[in-house]
Amino acid sequence: MPTKLRLAVYKFASCDGCQLQLLDAQGKLLEIARRIDIDHFLEARSQVVEGPYDIALVEGSITTPEDAERIRKIRRDCRYLVTLGACATAGGIQALRNWGNIEEFVSAVYATPSYISTLATSTPIADHVPVDFELRGCPIDTGQLVELLTAFLLGRKPHVPSWSVCVECKSSGAVCVAVTQGIPCLGPVTQAGCGAICPAHGRECFGCFGPSEPANLVSLTGHYQQQGIPPEQLGRMLRSFTAEAPAFRAEGDRLRGLQP
Amino acid sequence: MSELRRISVKALTRVEGEGALRIRVRDGTIEIAEFNIYEPPRFFERLLRGRAFAEVPDITARICGICPVAYQLTACQALENAFGVQITPAIAALRRLLYWGEWIQSHSLHIHLLHAPDFLGYESGFSLAVDRPEFVERGLRFKAIGSRIMEVVGGRAVHPINVAVGGFFKAPAAAALRGLIPDLEWGLAAALELVRDVSQFEFPSLQCPATCVALRSDTGSPSDSGRIISSAGLDIAIDEFEQHFAEEQVPHSTALYSLQLPDRTPYLVGPVARLNLCREQLPPHTRRSVEACGIDWPLVNPYKSIVARALEVAAAFEESLGIVRDVMADINPCRVEVTPREGTGCAATEAPRGLLYHRYSVTADGLITAATIIPPTSQNQAQIEKDLRGLLPSVLGFADALVSSRCEQLIRSYDPCISCATHFLTLVLDRGEA
Numbered sequence: 001m002p003t004k005l006r007l008a009v010y011k012f013a014s015c016d017g018c019q020l021q022l023l024d025a026q027g028k029l030l031e032i033a034r035r036i037d038i039d040h041f042l043e044a045r046s047q048v049v050e051g052p053y054d055i056a057l058v059e060g061s062i063t064t065p066e067d068a069e070r071i072r073k074i075r076r077d078c079r080y081l082v083t084l085g086a087c088a089t090a091g092g093i094q095a096l097r098n099w100g101n102i103e104e105f106v107s108a109v110y111a112t113p114s115y116i117s118t119l120a121t122s123t124p125i126a127d128h129v130p131v132d133f134e135l136r137g138c139p140i141d142t143g144q145l146v147e148l149l150t151a152f153l154l155g156r157k158p159h160v161p162s163w164s165v166c167v168e169c170k171s172s173g174a175v176c177v178a179v180t181q182g183i184p185c186l187g188p189v190t191q192a193g194c195g196a197i198c199p200a201h202g203r204e205c206f207g208c209f210g211p212s213e214p215a216n217l218v219s220l221t222g223h224y225q226q227q228g229i230p231p232e233q234l235g236r237m238l239r240s241f242t243a244e245a246p247a248f249r250a251e252g253d254r255l256r257g258l259q260p
Numbered sequence: 261m262s263e264l265r266r267i268s269v270k271a272l273t274r275v276e277g278e279g280a281l282r283i284r285v286r287d288g289t290i291e292i293a294e295f296n297i298y299e300p301p302r303f304f305e306r307l308l309r310g311r312a313f314a315e316v317p318d319i320t321a322r323i324c325g326i327c328p329v330a331y332q333l334t335a336c337q338a339l340e341n342a343f344g345v346q347i348t349p350a351i352a353a354l355r356r357l358l359y360w361g362e363w364i365q366s367h368s369l370h371i372h373l374l375h376a377p378d379f380l381g382y383e384s385g386f387s388l389a390v391d392r393p394e395f396v397e398r399g400l401r402f403k404a405i406g407s408r409i410m411e412v413v414g415g416r417a418v419h420p421i422n423v424a425v426g427g428f429f430k431a432p433a434a435a436a437l438r439g440l441i442p443d444l445e446w447g448l449a450a451a452l453e454l455v456r457d458v459s460q461f462e463f464p465s466l467q468c469p470a471t472c473v474a475l476r477s478d479t480g481s482p483s484d485s486g487r488i489i490s491s492a493g494l495d496i497a498i499d500e501f502e503q504h505f506a507e508e509q510v511p512h513s514t515a516l517y518s519l520q521l522p523d524r525t526p527y528l529v530g531p532v533a534r535l536n537l538c539r540e541q542l543p544p545h546t547r548r549s550v551e552a553c554g555i556d557w558p559l560v561n562p563y564k565s566i567v568a569r570a571l572e573v574a575a576a577f578e579e580s581l582g583i584v585r586d587v588m589a590d591i592n593p594c595r596v597e598v599t600p601r602e603g604t605g606c607a608a609t610e611a612p613r614g615l616l617y618h619r620y621s622v623t624a625d626g627l628i629t630a631a632t633i634i635p636p637t638s639q640n641q642a643q644i645e646k647d648l649r650g651l652l653p654s655v656l657g658f659a660d661a662l663v664s665s666r667c668e669q670l671i672r673s674y675d676p677c678i679s680c681a682t683h684f685l686t687l688v689l690d691r692g693e694a
Contacts, residue, residue: 013300016276017325017418023369024417027404030396033386044373045384046273046668063300093322094302108306115511116301139325139418194416201415201422201430206318208419236312241322 005152008040008053010074012060012067013094013122017139018085019043019059026142032149051077055152061087061094061122068119068128075129082148083125086138090210091244093138095122098244124244133158138208138241141193161192164212165205169196177204184224186237189215189247210242217251231255262287265656269664274374274384276326276677281667282512283648285656293648295641295671297513308631313339313425313600313622320618320633321419324677326369329362329414330611331618331633332423333484338618339425342605345598350591351427354413356483357437357583358420359609360576361409364402364447365417366612367531367569367576370675371458372399375566378669379461395457398450402573405443409580412436427595437587444581451574452549458570459553463563464666466654468647471520472533472558473639475610481542481575482534482610489537490520490527491558498608501617507634518639526642529614530674531568532559543578546571562647562673569675572612600626611636613677637676644674 009019023044025032032038039049056078062068075081083089091098097105102120106113125131135144144160151158161167165187169176177183177199187196187205191212198205211217221234238252269281278299284292304323311319320335321328333355340347347355372395373385382388389396407417412432414420422428473494477486488504489495496504506524507516520527536558539550550557550571559568606619614636621630648667655666 011278013302015322015325015328017322017328020325020369020418023373024403024407027400029400030386030389030393033389038386042271042273042278043276044274045386046377047383047387048273063302067300092302093304093307093319096307097303100306105303105306106301108309109301109303110516111509112511115509116514118301122302138322197415198421203421203424203429233312236315240315240319 005036006039006053007036008056010058013063014060014087021140021142021145024142025146028146035153053078056081057084058088058125059084061091062128063119063122064117071125071128080132083131083134085140086208086241088125089134089136090242091122091124093241095244097122136191136209137193144193162213163192164188165190165192165196168192169199172196174200182227184229189217189220206240208241210245211247215247217247231258267660267663269668272668274672290649290652293645294512295644297515299514301514305631305633308628311628313626317423325418326366326677327362327611328419329358330616333359334607334609334616334618336425337607338605338620341607342603342620342622343598343601345426347427347596351594353583354591357580358413359483360580361406363576363612364573365406367573368399368402371566371569372396375672405447424595426598431591431594434587434590437584440584444577448574448577451577455549455553455570455574459567463561466651467560468562468650469560470528470643472536473527473529473615474534474537475608475615476538477541479541481579482538484609499606501608515638515641517642518634519642526646528643529636529639531572532565535568542575546575546578549574562670565673613637613675640674644671
């Protein structure tokens with residue numbers, strides 16, 4: 001019998017939501033645990049089996065000097081490194097500090113800022129080490145996680161779409177909120193994977209899967225501005241859960257330059 | 261010659277988030293018993309400044325992937341209070357249903373995958389599942405039903421997308437809500453069995469009396485309204501919270517400690533505190549199980565919190581059934597109009613891990629100028645350290661590894677959520693040997 005795949009799960013600055021998807025896994029958790037050795041998963045088991053591992057699943061962004069060092073050790077200890085979610089792939093909501101002054105951020109929350117060790121920026125894992133595959137989303141989709149693990153078990157590439165939320169929206173038969181209600185929606189420039197749940201609930205996509213490939217941000221925000229949406233509102237939309245993703249960062253900065 | 265012993269657990273396991281434990285004992289005297297939270301801070305209170313009020317429920321959800329609804333709903337209520345907005349009873353009921361879904365999934369995750377392995381002698385839920393598949397699979401079915409409630413009402417189980425200030429973006433279909441009934445009926449009956457199962461676990465004896473604090477409603481389980489009461493006789497309105505409790509920072513934690521004024525004393529929130537204070541308000545089946553489960557109330561042994569959590573799973577199923585059986589048609593409107601105005605509003609609700617308090621100041625344009633968020637684990641942190649000091653004398657005779665594991669078990673029984681509290685866990689036991 002061949003050796004089972006060995007999996008490790010790691011957390012950096014994050015909310016635990018993406019790891020939690022593994023404990024959900026569409027009812028397949030115990031089946032996954034039978035087929036893959038989950039050898040390092042601090043939040044779910046006390047026993048740690050030392051690496052090297054076949055797959056490392058990494059949640060969270062890099063925000064402390066210690067974590068910048070820790071991710072390098074993790075990279076050395078695994079064959080494939082997969083980043084999970086908006087924090088690991090694009091810095092997460094905590095990357096909003098990248099546009100602020102870190103001393104001011106720390107002192108706004110902590111009475112004694114000197115006790116806090118933090119970097120001025122929150123950055124994606126790929127800024128620090130090579131990443132083999134990424135699952136987007138805030139949180140990741142459990143279906144995509146199960147697909148990823150299945151692909152590893154079968155030794156093939158995971159099937160994860162790179163088209164935009166609009167494709168999922170149309171195929172699900174949801175009514176377009178931008179066209180019918182004039183609501184500025186990031187669906188046309190956001191990567192699919194969530195099942196277009198926000199438009200299906202009559203609200204705008206707020207880009208939690210990050211930019212699709214390709215994404216024409218200038219054209220989309222220009223269209224919304226013609227509809228009377230102020231650039232500061234569009235700028236805030238881009239500066240949320242995947243603000244540090246290059247396409248969203250560039251357009252957010254450009255819109256900010258347009259403000260009085 | 262003095263004897264110094266250091267014990268440390270560098271990364272606590274089966275807790276949500278990153279924490280550690282450091283203990284230093286000199287000549288048999290406990291000098292330090294610290295529950296370290298090293299989870300990197302994410303500065304939510306600061307990054308909310310300048311955001312539009314409508315964005316707050318989506319942003320605060322990201323504080324915690326295990327209890328996002330707690331953050332969303334507390335934020336919504338605080339902002340509605342700032343704007344003088346009254347939601348309808350139907351919207352309030354739908355919000356509570358969403359909240360009960362979160363209680364069910366959060367508590368059943370903790371009971372089955374994180375906590376029960378301690379009592380049954382396993383290192384994880386995975387290894388427990390090999391020998392006791394029926395126990396773990398029932399737990400995962402509870403969790404799946406909780407997630408299903410969150411999907412039906414909130415649009416997604418982790419970080420729901422259907423929650424708005426003023427109500428919901430889209431009303432869940434009445435048929436989808438009624439469709440939950442068979443699972444909820446199974447859930448209530450199975451949760452009452454779960455209470456019997458976990459109450460028969462063998463619990464280490466430990467007495468940790470604490471000042472319990474919870475939000476008590478006149479009727480129903482503690483959830484989203486009522487008065488903040490304590491076992492020491494406190495009885496205040498929610499907007500008086502900050503006059504009676506204060507946060508302070510300690511060097512060994514990125515979580516702020518919340519303490520009770522005037523003497524800055526520890527207190528306990530969460531399932532044990534709620535059941536110690538609010539048993540009378542529970543729905544009838546759960547209420548009978550509270551009396552029959554063999555616990556002498558008030559509960560002072562922290563390890564038995566697993567029984568309290570199981571009782572709350574039953575309560576959440578029973579409360580949910582009450583709500584969905586009442587739904588005759590789609591709830592419309594499911595959102596009331598919200599017009600921002602300059603002001604400040606606060607709210608408190610009972611998250612799965614205990615009392616959660618939010619306060620926001622908003623401009624006339626609806627932009628946030630100040631945010632204060634006090635999560636349950638911040639409030640329990642000082643009590644956890646106090647109880648570690650209570651536990652240590654009885655275990656210090658053991659080898660370091662056993663001291664560590666007993667301390668970890670104690671910490672785990674509070675179900676600390678480190679992601680929430682950071683602004684959390686690694687054990688370091690220092691026995692004074694250089």
